[in-house]
Amino acid sequence: MAQENSEFQFGGIHHLALVSSDMQRTVDFYSGVLGMPLVKTIELPRGMGQHFFFDCGGGDTIAFFWFPDAPDGVPGVSAPAALPGEGEIVSAVGSMNHVAFTVPPGEFERYYVRMQEKGVDVSPILDHDDSPAGSSRVLHPGVYVRSFYFRDPDGAMLEFACWLRAFTPADVAHPARTGAERAGV
Incomplete structure (x- = not known):
C-alpha cells in the first residue's frame, strides 16, 4: 500500500484525539471491550481535565480528552x-x-x-x-x-x-x- 512521500517521512498516526464525556466509561470500552492497553494518563493543569492514550497497534495511539465543561x-x-x-x-x-x-x-x-x-x-x-x-x-x-x-x-x-x-x-x-x-x- 505504501507510496513514497517526497516531502516528509511519516511513520503513521501518532495519535488521534477525541473528546470523552466519561473517561472511566471510555477506559472500560477501549481497554475492556476492544482490549487496547491504556499506556499514558495525564491530568491537565489548572483543572482543565484529563488526556488518556490507548495503544491501537503499530506504534499508534488513540487518545481522549475529558473536559469538565465540554458540550x-x-x-x-x-x-x-x-x-x-x-x-x-x-x-x-x-x-x-x-x-x-x-x-x-x-x-x-x-x-x-x-x-x-x-x-x-x-x-x-x-x-x-x-x-x-x-x-x-x-x-x-x-x-x-x-x-x-x-x-x-x-x-x-x-x-x-x-x-x-x-x-x-x-x-x-x-x-x-x-x-x-x-x-x-
Missing part, C-alpha cells in the same frame, strides 16, 4: 447520525467522521462475531468496491476493503477494516471537488 456531541454534526448502510453518514466540516482500525483479513469475520458477542451493535459487513453503490454485501474479486462499523459510548463512529489488495495508479481516478460545489455555499 455534548450532536449526531449529524459532530459525528454521523447513523452507521454506513443504515442511514445518513454526513458530519460537519472539521468534525471527525470515523476512526478505522486495521485488522487482519484472516480474523475479520471472527472479529465481527466477537464484537456482537461482546454486546456491541455493529453494522452489516460492507465489502467496499468500485461499483456505483460503493459497496457490496457479497465478497467478490473487485472488493478492495472489508469493514464493519460500530460506536463508542459517546457516539464516535469506529470501523474495523482490512485491505484486500494493493492500490495501483488506476485507483486515483476522480477529480477533487471544491468548496464551491457544496450545497448552500
Whole structure:
C-alpha cells in the first residue's frame, strides 16, 4: 500500500484525539471491550481535565480528552447520525467522521462475531468496491476493503477494516471537488 512521500517521512498516526464525556466509561470500552492497553494518563493543569492514550497497534495511539465543561456531541454534526448502510453518514466540516482500525483479513469475520458477542451493535459487513453503490454485501474479486462499523459510548463512529489488495495508479481516478460545489455555499 505504501507510496513514497517526497516531502516528509511519516511513520503513521501518532495519535488521534477525541473528546470523552466519561473517561472511566471510555477506559472500560477501549481497554475492556476492544482490549487496547491504556499506556499514558495525564491530568491537565489548572483543572482543565484529563488526556488518556490507548495503544491501537503499530506504534499508534488513540487518545481522549475529558473536559469538565465540554458540550455534548450532536449526531449529524459532530459525528454521523447513523452507521454506513443504515442511514445518513454526513458530519460537519472539521468534525471527525470515523476512526478505522486495521485488522487482519484472516480474523475479520471472527472479529465481527466477537464484537456482537461482546454486546456491541455493529453494522452489516460492507465489502467496499468500485461499483456505483460503493459497496457490496457479497465478497467478490473487485472488493478492495472489508469493514464493519460500530460506536463508542459517546457516539464516535469506529470501523474495523482490512485491505484486500494493493492500490495501483488506476485507483486515483476522480477529480477533487471544491468548496464551491457544496450545497448552500
